[in-house]
Amino acid sequence: MQSVTGSLQAAHVLAASLQPAAAPGGGGGGKAAEVASKLDPVQLVLHASIPVKAVLVVLVVFSLCCWVVIGAKFLHLRRARAESHRFLKTFDAATNFDSMAHGLSAFRGSPFARIFATGYDEMMRMTGGQRQRLGEAEGTHVETATRRAAAREVTHLESWMTLLGTIGSTAPFIGLFGTVYGIMDAFLSIGNQQNANLPVVAPKIAEALIATAIGLVAAIPSVMAYNYFARRVQELADSLEGFAADVAARAKLGGI
Template identity: 40%
Template sequence: MDGTVTAQALGQAAHDLSLWGLFLQADWIVKGVMLGLLGASIWVWAIVFDKVTSIRRANRAADAFEDRFWSGGSLDDLYAREGEDPSHPLAAVFGAAMREWRRSAGNGALLGGAKERVERAMSVTIGREMERLERWMVFLASVGSVAPFIGLFGTVWGIMNSFAAIAGMQNTNLAVVAPGIAEALFATAIGLVAAIPAVLAYNKINTDLARLAGRMEAFATEFAAILSRQTEVAANDTATPAATAAE
């Protein structure tokens, strides 16, 4: 009789050790933990794809824009093409600066403090663009730090249930213990599957965003210097010159 029970338990254990079987046989709380972590993992990969694509697109657009900016063409023409309705962060910074410059020179005489207002406009635009690009980064950081503990909670709960079942059956045979413990450990594994990509992606994307922010700030500094020279010319000539191509 004992041999028959043991064989049945071994067969049941072998069935339960499949991934789908582990999920189906798990406690409803452990199932909830697994489903939540799987959902978080899918969302993490969606965010990673979106961020990587957005940053690459922004850098490519910035390369093309800087080529046109430094090509010697008219800044007014460039503003009409890209600055009025910017499609990428660097064009947005350029457009904000040109709009403030034109407002300061709108009445034919350059108003005092134009340089400071232009720099402030570019700074605000950089902050706004970075805030948009950094959306959902907190979610990546949260999943990377919290997911292992959520998985551990599912593991602890599952092991508690396993020990309770062992006490009720009064049988410590490995074939009886293994399925419940495997179900519990499966929750930790899913937690790590969600957390590890989130941490790696967060570090990589955060570095790329910092580089893009530095690129925009460098452009803002260079463009502010160009407009400052225009301000000095305007002060000397007591007239407002048209914006000229960057040299």
Template identity: 40%
Template sequence: MLLLLGASVASWAFIFERSRALNFARSEMKKFEDKFWSGVDLNRFYQELAARQSLEGMASVFCAGFKEFVRSRKNVSTPAEAVMEGASRAMRVSMSREIDRLESRLPFLATTGSISPYIGLFGTVWGIMNSFIALGGQQQATLSMVAPGIAEALIATAMGLFAAIPAVIAYNRFSHQVEKLENSYGNFMEEFSSILHRQALSSGAEAADSAHPPRSAQSTV
């Protein structure tokens, strides 16, 4: 019962902590999307975000991709496909880290929800077994002799369910929220990749034009 009580207390602590973290992640994602799609200059937006001490969520994905894009584009000989591959890889790594961070504590909730009923059931069986063992050594059986043990056994079952039910509900809810955030991050990554790809192609075209002047200019020279 002490084990179940500890698991229940830890589960509720993690439930409140994850609820705040996921609410904050959704709020920050909405703020970022509103600012990003408002037409802000990407270089200035990146500098603003990079000045922060820590980045989370969609802002982290954006900064990772844009930083790699700018670094790769400095080499004018790098083809657009290679520039985009590096930026996409950086964004995927950043998104994976963010999802891992959002999913922290969820394995504990899943484990608590899975094993707590069995621990409670084990306590129930153990309590009833002890009650019947004690009853077997008595000449006269009365209800008052077995009632305390059976009551403790039923309490163990109730505690197992009390620890498991909130953990299962919270795990399913948080998993769904993390999945929605992951889909939003993935959609943003695809849309941002399209923007970077257009910039990479335009930069490549400008570099090609500067490297190969018009035919008239060549004849003049």
């Protein structure tokens, strides 16, 4: 009888030794699996706190506005450069202002054409519609008018670029606010639950870092586009100032 009991005890010991070892902490494996299933970026955004959601909405709107402005400004500058190139070729080949003025409708997108139109209109107003040399006062007036027209064209070329600069400079700080709030919320959860395990802090920190990432996604294209457009506008601005002076000088000679 004792031998049978000993055999049964040995069998129970052997069976227990063959069972897989339990994970430390009892249900830690289940909690880790639960955290892994919840750490999805979409779910984190959907279940984020209200301030973090507000930050994310603002940053998404900034990003959409940034790309809309980039597309519109790129098309604007490309058209302005293309039509200005054609206009300058025609302007250099024209014998007088009268012949050039008749074909201005073909260069509606050129800032150079609008400067010429301003100078031509002022010249004709000063001379009463006659082609003749301008006096010193009339010539100064035409020159001032063409310079003002050039300044207006530069301002028009720079339109909406301030929005790109604003997004590029503020989006990282808005994202940083969302990050700080998310980390603060994580520490509050640790304090309230008296528990610093990964399932408690991981979702809060993850949603905070998502705010930072979206802030950079909105800011980086804005800064790059702003620098690119600013360089292109400056190139055109330098040419516009020289062209305004050229139009004024030729207008003083009667538009020849």
